[in-house]
Amino acid sequence: MIWMRAALLSLRMLSRQRLRAALAVLGIGVAVFLLCAERALHAGVREATESNDRDTRLIVYRANRFCPFTSRIPERYADAILEIPGVRSAVPMQIVVSNCRASLDVVVFRGIRGEDAERALAPRLRFVEGSLAAFLSRGDGALIGSALAERRGLRVGDRFSSAGVTVTVLGIVEAEGAQDRNACFVQLPFLQGATARVQGGEVTQFEVEVDDPRRMDEIARAIDARFAADAAPTSTRAEKAFVARAAEDLVTIARFAGWLGLAALAAVFALVANSIVLSLEGRTREIAVLQSMGFRARLVAWTIVVEGVALAAAGSAAGAGAAFAVLAFGKFGVGAEGVTVEFRPSLEAALTATLAAMAVGLAAGALPAFSAARRSIVEGLKSP
Amino acid sequence: MNTDEQPAFIRCRGLTKVYRRGDTEITPLAQLDLDIPRGAFVSLMGPSGSGKTTLLNLLAGIDSVTRGSLTVGPRDIATMSRDQLAAWRSTEVGIIFQSYNLVPVLNAFENVELPLLLGRLPRRERERRALEALATVGLSDRAGHFPRQLSGGQEQRVAIARAIVADPPLLLADEPTGDLDRASADMVLALLEQLNRERGTTIVMVTHDPAAAAHAGIQFHLDKGALARTVVTA
Numbered sequence: 255m256i257w258m259r260a261a262l263l264s265l266r267m268l269s270r271q272r273l274r275a276a277l278a279v280l281g282i283g284v285a286v287f288l289l290c291a292e293r294a295l296h297a298g299v300r301e302a303t304e305s306n307d308r309d310t311r312l313i314v315y316r317a318n319r320f321c322p323f324t325s326r327i328p329e330r331y332a333d334a335i336l337e338i339p340g341v342r343s344a345v346p347m348q349i350v351v352s353n354c355r356a357s358l359d360v361v362v363f364r365g366i367r368g369e370d371a372e373r374a375l376a377p378r379l380r381f382v383e384g385s386l387a388a389f390l391s392r393g394d395g396a397l398i399g400s401a402l403a404e405r406r407g408l409r410v411g412d413r414f415s416s417a418g419v420t421v422t423v424l425g426i427v428e429a430e431g432a433q434d435r436n437a438c439f440v441q442l443p444f445l446q447g448a449t450a451r452v453q454g455g456e457v458t459q460f461e462v463e464v465d466d467p468r469r470m471d472e473i474a475r476a477i478d479a480r481f482a483a484d485a486a487p488t489s490t491r492a493e494k495a496f497v498a499r500a501a502e503d504l505v506t507i508a509r510f511a512g513w514l515g516l517a518a519l520a521a522v523f524a525l526v527a528n529s530i531v532l533s534l535e536g537r538t539r540e541i542a543v544l545q546s547m548g549f550r551a552r553l554v555a556w557t558i559v560v561e562g563v564a565l566a567a568a569g570s571a572a573g574a575g576a577a578f579a580v581l582a583f584g585k586f587g588v589g590a591e592g593v594t595v596e597f598r599p600s601l602e603a604a605l606t607a608t609l610a611a612m613a614v615g616l617a618a619g620a621l622p623a624f625s626a627a628r629r630s631i632v633e634g635l636k637s638p
Numbered sequence: 639m640n641t642d643e644q645p646a647f648i649r650c651r652g653l654t655k656v657y658r659r660g661d662t663e664i665t666p667l668a669q670l671d672l673d674i675p676r677g678a679f680v681s682l683m684g685p686s687g688s689g690k691t692t693l694l695n696l697l698a699g700i701d702s703v704t705r706g707s708l709t710v711g712p713r714d715i716a717t718m719s720r721d722q723l724a725a726w727r728s729t730e731v732g733i734i735f736q737s738y739n740l741v742p743v744l745n746a747f748e749n750v751e752l753p754l755l756l757g758r759l760p761r762r763e764r765e766r767r768a769l770e771a772l773a774t775v776g777l778s779d780r781a782g783h784f785p786r787q788l789s790g791g792q793e794q795r796v797a798i799a800r801a802i803v804a805d806p807p808l809l810l811a812d813e814p815t816g817d818l819d820r821a822s823a824d825m826v827l828a829l830l831e832q833l834n835r836e837r838g839t840t841i842v843m844v845t846h847d848p849a850a851a852a853h854a855g856i857q858f859h860l861d862k863g864a865l866a867r868t869v870v871t872a
Binding site for chain 2: 255256259260263266267270271539540542543544545546547548549550551630631632635
């Protein structure tokens with residue numbers, strides 16, 4: 255009971271020092287916001303690049319090419335790929351991007367043949383608005399991934415332009431994969447005609463579905479062997495490995511951002527410790543007075559630790575809440591070379607960041623707390 | 639020396655305090671023998687460095703005895719641990735400081751309630767006692783005021799309320815009127831006299847002011863860490 259009363263006393267005293275508390279909470283909030291953003295990017299990279307034993311999709315790309323503008327493969331390869339045992343489908347796809355470089359708002363057009371649409375898109379897309387039939391009924395029609403639609407504020411019936419391509423939105427689609435959530439699906443002939451950079455009869459890549467996930471590597475090798483002597487040799491990888499290679503720069507940045515996450519926690523430590531130490535500097539006599547009343551050293555230390563944890567909890571809850579809201583509603587994704595890595599906020603990550611910040615706050619408050627509580631009462635009473 | 643025929647409430651025997659400052663030893667109290675009867679109002683006087691504040695700190699258990707014995711009531715506080723002393727202070731001692739030492743972010747009521755947080759009293763009882771203590775010092779109408787909103791005299795009266803709220807048998811005051819004007823000082827001294835008279839609280843007050851010391855029934859004059867003179871007026 256005494257510990258609870260002391261904790262409440264500490265919180266009451268902290269609440270009466272609003273400016274100091276607000277500044278500390280603000281600093282901690284910013285640090286935890288960065289930590290959550292880093293965690294969200296990390297989760298997005300993991301989701302986009304880590305394969306699992308259920309993956310059945312291969313991407314066939316032009317060998318030694320790393321950009322959608324330079325990967326050109328004859329559309330007719332589709333028939334040859336379908337002849338390889340274990341291949342369920344091979345969908346030629348033209349990729350046109352608004353920006354080849356890393357950017358927070360890349361529009362990736364994915365041109366797909368009308369005859370492939372039902373087979374290729376229906377299993378992996380869920381219509382939020384519009385329909386596949388409507389999409390196929392109009393040449394400039396587009397299906398917009400949900401994340402891209404929210405980011406750009408697009409609704410069915412809207413027209414929008416990017417990379418010199420103007421489309422009419424005829425459907426908003428939700429999908430499990432980040433690439434589909436951030437794509438703008440259009441019909442292949444329309445895309446080939448809409449931009450001079452694309453030649454008819456050529457596509458950027460093939461999306462190949464295989465029957466057995468365990469045979470992904472074997473089939474990839476068979477595809478590349480089939481076209482090795484051709485004018486347009488190919489390089490085939492599992493989709494997530496392809497994304498990892500295409501977005502190599504982003505993956506590197508995400509790895510580096512991991513250090514920023516640790517730096518954010520270090521900032522929380524420094525902010526809490528700084529706030530506590532500065533506060534204690536001016537409260538040496540107050541602590542001595544509490545002890546002269548009968549507050550034991552560890553009870554005084556407890557009140558200081560509670561203060562540190564409270565600051566960390568308030569700051570981290572604010573930072574994590576803000577990060578979750580901004581990232582969840584902003585639907586941010588970083589695109590590069592036609593692939594997208596989303597920021598994937600989660601309540602679990604926000605809670606983890608909050609708890610980590612509170613643990614750091616506890617550690618940051620403990621040392622000055624026990625140091626202050628062990629000081630001589632007489633010396634403390636003499637302090638100004 | 640025993641100043642009364644009653645058994646001593648506070649008993650010092652060979653009480654010595656030695657500080658070290660680098661290689662130098664400072665002895666503010668040396669072999670002090672002193673008895674204070676229960677319910678006495680005692681003033682400690684003497685020039686700066688005579689050991690009166692050191693003696694008060696030892697009586698409060700906030701400084702450690704180097705040699706000798708110091709008993710307050712039935713307890714030899716010279717042998718108690720830091721935690722035992724803290725627990726003892728929470729029920730047995732109230733301390734009043736020259737500069738009031740109220741917690742600035744707590745209002746008068748909350749400051750007075752502080753010592754009661756260490757006990758097992760329910761919230762309503764704590765409130766009742768804190769308000770009663772404020773009423774005793776005549777500040778019921780200032781319960782919600784923060785220290786910055788009070789005059790010096792009012793702050794010291796809140797500090798007195800805080801010191802007596804747990805009803806300790808021993809009240810220690812270190813220059814309680816040192817920062818106050820005459821009128822406020824008289825009010826504080828009258829209050830201490832009233833507490834001594836009506837509650838039987840033993841009061842030990844350090845002061846430089848002869849007028850303040852005159853309120854005490856026993857005046858101990860210290861010099862160079864030893865008892866120089868005792869004046870008993872009551």
